[in-house]
Amino acid sequence: EVQVVESGGGLVQPGGSLRLSCAATGFIFDAYVMHWVRQAPGKGLEWVSSISWDSGTIAYADSVKGRFTISRDNARNSLYLQMNSLRPEDTALYYCARAYTSGWNCAFDIWGQGTVVTVSS
């Protein structure tokens, strides 16, 4: 079964750090662009970051640029999001998602169940 499973969420104080992981199974991980998308409680979807199959192309939303770092380990079929200098407005459900083809400009066809990040003192 093709799936991605997020982990690593939790409660962290403002200014703290957290590292999210996304484990991919059922597909050739290193053939796909991967993404992080978040959803604050009761709000809509917000794209966070994307990384190409070879980590050669990376993009961030302005809201996280300079604080978050996306990375991947193709040998471990895993995607990561290192989140530093966390703010209360980063509180959200964080989804890992796969592009539906190997190209950068593709919609997201596989989504995980998400991992909750709460930033609060």
Add this chain to the structure above:
Amino acid sequence: EIVLTQSPGTLSLSPGERATLSCRASQSVSSRYLAWYQQKPGRSPRLLIYGASTRATGIPGRFTGSGSGTDFTLTVSRLEPEDFAVYYCQQYGSSEFTFGPGTKVDIK
């Protein structure tokens, strides 16, 4: 950054009725790189439409996407009970990927 606006914010309809959802972009979306997603409460988003008009795998024919440039539409020809949800459009034609704020389709 391309900003997406969706209208209406909420659409109240009855099962069997036709739903027409709009997504407008602040600038032209290149190569029709526009997708639609459905999200039900407590669930992850599901890809419905990509390339503005191509249905994703397993999506019923009652879902139709259309449009180009800055104006796009998602039509659900006859609403089934399971179609009541929030729908998001997304552009993926630039180096950044942006979502619209969503349209909630609820039962009248």
